[in-house]
Amino acid sequence: MAQHRFHKMHGLGNDFVIFDARNHDLALTGEQARALADRHRGIGCDQLVVMRPSAKADFAMQIFNQDGGEVSACGNATRCVVALAGRDVVIETGAGLLQGQLGDGEVSIDMGLPGLDWDAIPLAYPMDTLTMPVGWEDLTDPAAVSMGNPHVIFFVPDTHAVPLDRLGPLIENDPLFPERVNVNVAHLAEDGLHLRVWERGAGLTLACGTGACATAVAAIRRKLVTGPVAVHLPGGMLTIDWQPGGSVRMAGPATHVFTGEIDL
Template sequence: MEITFYKYQGAGNDFVLIDNREGNVSLSTAQVAQICDRHFGVGADGLMYLQHSQDADFEMVYFNSDGNESTMCGNGGRCIAAFAHRLGAAGTSMRFMAIDGMHEATINTDGTVALQMQDVTDITFAGTYEILDTGSPHYVQWVTDTGAIDVFATGRSIRNEDRFQPKGINVNFVSRKGDTLVIRTYERGVEDETLACGTGVTAAAIVSAGRNTGRFDIPVKAVGGDLRVTFEKQEATNATHIVLTGGAQFVFKGSIDVA
């Protein structure tokens, strides 16, 4: 079966996107993993279908590189918004359905994509780390120097702790450099460090406000690029009006024969 695909990346977080508005593509877990394989496939952190929706401009269906359908992906959401605009499936402002509900996105005049995220209703503060769900579950650990962390070994260990099973958790290591957060992330499903994680960046930005309330605008530097998160906090343990903004670039179009 030959499949036409489009490759996109947002802050180095890369994805294979498939226009599946006619519903003709139904890949198995093994086939998704094959396409995402960096040695024997296209290579990507994840794969997405852009599908028809009766209630929105389109529906986003996201799979991790291990082939399993997963929870919300923030950079993936920004990339699929750019993809939808390229296809003519949406204008510069759009609404789309994802696994965690409805999202709005805007293609800005500078080419960046602003993605509205779901509200955060519960933040666990535990001293040296926080836990929250920004569409995907995240563990945020504060460190002095992200460059000194063995993200693969330490992240994998935390991700597989018994208390987070059976699904595991994404693990972020975050430090401050002036007004900017610096972040590295171990992603479940990819089972490795990724160059950026949109829901992880969002989580880090929100908990960086601590128990303070108000409106916040937080720049975040991931390994693969710069992102920005704006949000409001009316209480210490929640956040609303969350918007993740950053670049989302088309890389190439191709086709692959999937067995």
Template sequence: MNGLAPREFRKMNGLGNDFVVLDARSRPAVISDAQARAIADRKTGIGCDQLIVIGPSKTADVQMRIWNNAGFEVESCGNASRCIADILFAEKGSSAATIDTLGGFLVCEKGENGMVTVDMGAPRFGWQDIPLSEPFPDTRHIELQLGPIDAPLIHSPSVVNVGNPHCIFWVKDLDVVDLAKAGPMLEHHPLFPERANISLARVDAKDHITLKVWERGAGLTRACGTAACATIAAAARIKLTDRKATVTLPGGDLAMEWREADDHILMTGPIAYEFEGTLPAHLAV
């Protein structure tokens, strides 16, 4: 026996991007990388794309910490933010909530039909803010390609930080490369000292983008909220789309707006509760 009191959890998802949520507001939880991996393991643990731990905050309703299933802590998760906001709406009896993350301060609003809107803040485009390992004066397109040097399969991606680093390749065919194979190599490319989320984005219309994402440390996921945020900002910046667009991911649609008044990105989408339980002794934290 490890002597730790039982810890309850919630299993939730946003468009199939799934999370194990632990509440550490009344009893702190010390999470190691190994513990995060064990909880996220789909065979021997609970199973999830990310482990989410909510705790007390001096500036917001809660602090949200995020570990991906590879076991390292990351700054932001858009789909998880909606899930945590919905928990707070119910607790507070309110339609507004705030969340403090390593990636920034988030303001959330409850919408109709189970939808949640999160103000994800303003994107950052400076090469040092992504961050990149070398200067690029224009991050709308950087020099990076995959495939033969004279006929690359994908090339000239846009890069942006929306609380975490994203690299978006604009493609006509989402299957032009096998992202399950290319994703790890690009995630760990020397240009990205903090690694990067890698997306293939197909612009279908001025108000519609279809997206496939390799998440940093998590792999291919059904949806990635911050990737949708990064993509709408990058697409509108280079005039591929308007500032409002639907982003379709394998798990479903997100309504996105890069608001002109303050450059903040608004993400609207659904959440789902799957089940609740108690962590078994070998996963206790």
């Protein structure tokens, strides 16, 4: 049997199975990724990541969601692969080249420019992405931001009062979002933004790095906060900095849990 080595890692509880295929070939299907991500019959994770060779960066990163679908970006996974590489790196992703830096107990990522136009999200038709004239029950007037993957952000009085387990899949699959969407609910407190996320293809998650970035961008655009801002998720805190017209920077921990081998 061919055994393949993997690493189990997490960023604030958002967990990943990571295969390092920089020096050998590894072909994975969406069906295999879905089986590996199964928490009862597989290894269990929110996303599965494959590190691959790249001609224009230190390495490339392929990302599968829990449902087996591929996505272009994942902020927490990016911090984890930088930590696994053990040095400052440039990573090729479906969302472009991302720069990662190791810090004192944290990993910092330049997440690139946010997408703010309706067709960059993408939406099904033109509208203002800062205050969208749409709503689902009590969730109304959201903002939309692309961080290489689509996000819709609702600012609410109490994130825990939102039935995100019910409304999340409803909004994720609305025809307004041709590529589906990650659903963020946030409220502003004295210590920063508090955020819960329904992640496209994964469901409720302890943390979402691109969601934290998108929410901070939306809050700064609405002049609710200025960067850098602390974003508190169920799994812990990320620091997000953005100045209009510039790149988004995200800083937070990346934790290695264990290493194992599996016959694919």
